[in-house]
Amino acid sequence: MNTTRLRLLACLPQLVLLGIELRTSYDTWPRQVALSLTNVAGLVAVLTFDRWLRRRGSRLSWVTVILTFGSIWLDALGNFQHLYAGYWWWDRITHTVGGMAISGGFIDFFQSWRRTGQLTVTWGFATLTGFLVGQLLGSLYEISEWLGDAWFGTNRVVYRYDTPHDLFFNILGGLLVVLLARLTRSR
Numbered sequence: 001m002n003t004t005r006l007r008l009l010a011c012l013p014q015l016v017l018l019g020i021e022l023r024t025s026y027d028t029w030p031r032q033v034a035l036s037l038t039n040v041a042g043l044v045a046v047l048t049f050d051r052w053l054r055r056r057g058s059r060l061s062w063v064t065v066i067l068t069f070g071s072i073w074l075d076a077l078g079n080f081q082h083l084y085a086g087y088w089w090w091d092r093i094t095h096t097v098g099g100m101a102i103s104g105g106f107i108d109f110f111q112s113w114r115r116t117g118q119l120t121v122t123w124g125f126a127t128l129t130g131f132l133v134g135q136l137l138g139s140l141y142e143i144s145e146w147l148g149d150a151w152f153g154t155n156r157v158v159y160r161y162d163t164p165h166d167l168f169f170n171i172l173g174g175l176l177v178v179l180l181a182r183l184t185r186s187r
Contacts, residue, residue, distance in 0.1 A: 010065055010066075010069065011043060011047070013069060013073070014039055014042070014043045014069055014072065017039055017072070017073060017076055018036055018039055018040065020076075020080070021035050021036040021039060021076060022036055024080070026079060026080045026082075027079060031079075035075075035076060035079055038072065038075070039072050039076065042068055042069070042072045043069075045068075046060065046065055046068055046069070049105065049109075050065075053108070053109070053112050056112060056116055056118075057112075057115075057116050058108075058111075058112030058115060058116060059108075059112075060105070060108050061104065061108050063104060063177075063180065063184075064101065064104035064105050064107075064108050067097060067100045067101035067104050067177070068101040068104075068105065070097055070101070071094060071097040071098040071100075071101045074093060074094045074097055075094050075098075078090050078091070078094060091162075091165070091166070091169075092165065092169045095165075095166050095169035095170050095173065096169045096170075096172050096173040096176070097173060098138070098170065098173060099134070099135070099138055099169060099170035099171060099172065099173025099174045099176075099177075100173040100174065100176055100177040100180075101173075101177075102134040102137055102138055102170075102174075103130060103131045103134030103135065103173065103174035103177045103178065104130075104134075104177045104181075105130075105134065106129075106130035106131070106133040106134045107126070107127050107130030107131065107134075107177065107178070107181055108130070109130060110126040110127070110129045110130040110133075111123070111126050111127070111130070113126070114126040123185065127178055127181055127182075128178075131174050131175075131177075131178050134174055135170060135171060135174050138166075138167070138170035138171075138174075139167060139170075142163050142166050142167055142170075145157055145163070146163055
């Protein structure tokens with residue numbers, strides 16, 4: 001099976017998820033639409049980024065694709081099944097996998113630049129840069145949650161230590177993907 005067919009096959013679970021998100025009643029309609037848009041934005045981002053990398057002689061790793069789609073599914077399941085409210089550890093799992101996905105994507109990006117000669121740095125520096133950029137974006141997202149609560153009276157930061165816990169598990173996920181990249185590189 002060629003790479004294009006495999007990539008399209010990888011999109012199938014996201015399309016199934018979109019159907020579930022739009023056809024079941026698990027929250028208010030605006031929140032369901034917002035969750036669906038997260039799924040669609042993730043799918044478009046993965047496909048667009050992978051295409052962009054392929055035009056430059058590289059590709060998005062399967063690990064990053066699986067982690068990205070897995071993090072979207074975990075978040076959706078947390079909303080469908082009200083796992084965020086029912087299990088204190090669910091949010092930590094989703095942030096860990098999300099941290100892995102975002103750092104993995106940027107590691108893929110900087111490694112592709114390094115492999116094609118557009119970035120003349122070591123493997124370790126390219127990996128570290130990908131990790132740091134991923135963590136910067138995760139941090140900016142957490143700040144946006146906090147500011148949204150302060151400015152618009154929303155309730156996204158649900159308890160006092162929600163933001164530091166989210167940041168910690170984003171970093172943990174990023175470090176795990178760096179370790180995974182290191183282990184797979186040495187093979």
